[in-house]
Amino acid sequence: MVGSSVKKGKAKTPRLTHLESSITRHKAxxxxxxxxxxxxxxxxxxxxxxxxxxEFIDDYVERKQEDFDEFEDVDMLYNTLSLDMVDALEDIVSIVPPSLVKM
Structure with missing residues (x-):
């Protein structure tokens, strides 16, 4: 577990914070x-x-952790889809039981 390496009362290192943020973005x-x-x-x-x-995902994967902040906004990736499709995606996300989402 990622958090278990940080002792109680100690702040997370910038690297650990960066990695946790990266994992969250990847999962999204x-x-x-x-x-x-x-x-x-x-x-x-x-x-x-x-x-x-x-194409955006190919670029994202190719660059890996380079230009991390350029890929910060997950939702901008889906702007090319019609608004109806984006709404459908959000509706599906909201009805998926949390137990089925692995985080």
Whole structure:
């Protein structure tokens, strides 16, 4: 467990804080990508609609931790999808039971 390496009363190191933030961002992106995959499977999105998202993710993965702040806003990644699709993604996220979301 990440937090177990920090003793009680000691502040987290900047590196640990950075890594925890990175993990949180990765999980948020994974969740959104899984939702996009479901929408693709249900023919609610076409492959052409997610090409920009794919390119953004390819760039994100290629750069890894470089330019970390450039990729800070997870939601900006999905601006290329129609507003209805973004709303559908948020609705699906809100109805998924927390027990099914691995964090």
């Amino acid at each position: 992106r994974i969740m959104k990508l899984e939702l996009i995959l479901r929408l693709l499977d249900n023919d609610e999105l076409s492959p052409e609609q997610v090409n920009d998202v794919k």
